[in-house]
Amino acid sequence: MLQSKQDKKTLSAVVKPNGTVPFPLFLKGRNFFTGRSVFSTEIDDKEANSLFKKLLSSIGIGSATVDTKLAKAQYAQGETVEGVVEIRGGSVEQHIDKIDLALVTTYIREVDDHKFEEKAVLARHKVSDSLTIGPNETKTIPFRFTLPYDTPVTLGSSKVWLQTGLDIQMALDPQDRDYLTIEPHPLVTAFLEAARQLGFRLHHVQCEQAPRHWQRRLPFVQEFEFRPASGAFRGRLDELEAIFFVSEHGVETILEIDRKARGFAGLLAEALDMDETLVRFTYGPNDLASLPQLLANAIHRYS
Numbered sequence: 001m002l003q004s005k006q007d008k009k010t011l012s013a014v015v016k017p018n019g020t021v022p023f024p025l026f027l028k029g030r031n032f033f034t035g036r037s038v039f040s041t042e043i044d045d046k047e048a049n050s051l052f053k054k055l056l057s058s059i060g061i062g063s064a065t066v067d068t069k070l071a072k073a074q075y076a077q078g079e080t081v082e083g084v085v086e087i088r089g090g091s092v093e094q095h096i097d098k099i100d101l102a103l104v105t106t107y108i109r110e111v112d113d114h115k116f117e118e119k120a121v122l123a124r125h126k127v128s129d130s131l132t133i134g135p136n137e138t139k140t141i142p143f144r145f146t147l148p149y150d151t152p153v154t155l156g157s158s159k160v161w162l163q164t165g166l167d168i169q170m171a172l173d174p175q176d177r178d179y180l181t182i183e184p185h186p187l188v189t190a191f192l193e194a195a196r197q198l199g200f201r202l203h204h205v206q207c208e209q210a211p212r213h214w215q216r217r218l219p220f221v222q223e224f225e226f227r228p229a230s231g232a233f234r235g236r237l238d239e240l241e242a243i244f245f246v247s248e249h250g251v252e253t254i255l256e257i258d259r260k261a262r263g264f265a266g267l268l269a270e271a272l273d274m275d276e277t278l279v280r281f282t283y284g285p286n287d288l289a290s291l292p293q294l295l296a297n298a299i300h301r302y303s
Contacts, residue, residue: 067088096133150245192224242254279302
């Protein structure tokens with residue numbers, strides 16, 4: 001509260017003609033000799049404005065923003081991803097410690113018969129080290145990286161996205177999320193076509209937590225489930241499941257062949273999960289022409 005007429009005169013000096021007071025207006029203290037209140041001057045008001053903007057940027061208001069732009073939205077496993085990260089400065093200058101990209105997906109983890117969705121980081125890529133972005137300034141930084149071969153194909157419920165993050169001290173870190181369409185590696189595409197030729201229909205695709213003996217670089221595998229709709233295996237198999245471990249030179253495939261129950265012995269085997277057989281099936285670029293026959297032979301051998 002103002003204690004003197006002089007205080008009122010000081011306040012009236014900063015009141016605008018429309019009756020409003022510039023915000024923020026700071027009470028700097030009292031004059032040591034007179035005991036009167038001393039208010040901020042016009043210069044202090046500008047400084048306070050700057051401080052206020054910095055305060056807002058620290059909670060994400062008026063802070064720098066980030067937008068990642070990809071050269072295209074569809075990629076195959078193992079392909080090179082290219083794009084740019086565009087940073088737009090906010091209302092104040094900000095120092096960015098680093099800019100990085102994270103390739104992220106989700107998978108299903110089962111605990112005590114309850115299923116949970118977990119996130120997994122497939123890869124990280126540093127776009128830039130520290131830099132400073134000025135008010136309303138725009139900076140564009142190019143990037144490129146190679147998709148891991150074990151990036152899930154975006155079929156069924158599987159999703160893959162690129163998450164861009166700015167690491168800004170004393171502020172909420174701006175982020176951007178861009179979803180990608182991931183196509184199978186050409187060798188996996190060849191398997192899908194071979195299965196189709198044998199009368200199998202792709203029924204379900206899902207990323208699931210893998211048993212320890214199946215885990216490679218990631219805690220999950222992507223499972224492709226096929227069902228025989230026509231051909232020689234209709235009536236002989238319930239389903240065929242495949243997991244692909246793609247490398248630069250070829251594909252290691254784990255096949256789970258689920259035989260159809262026939263008779264009492266078959267029903268008993270099905271009840272005890274003894275009707276399922278795991279088969280390792282490996283092929284490479286030189287096997288593509290004969291892949292349908294190789295797959296048929298592997299299934300016949302264990303069905």
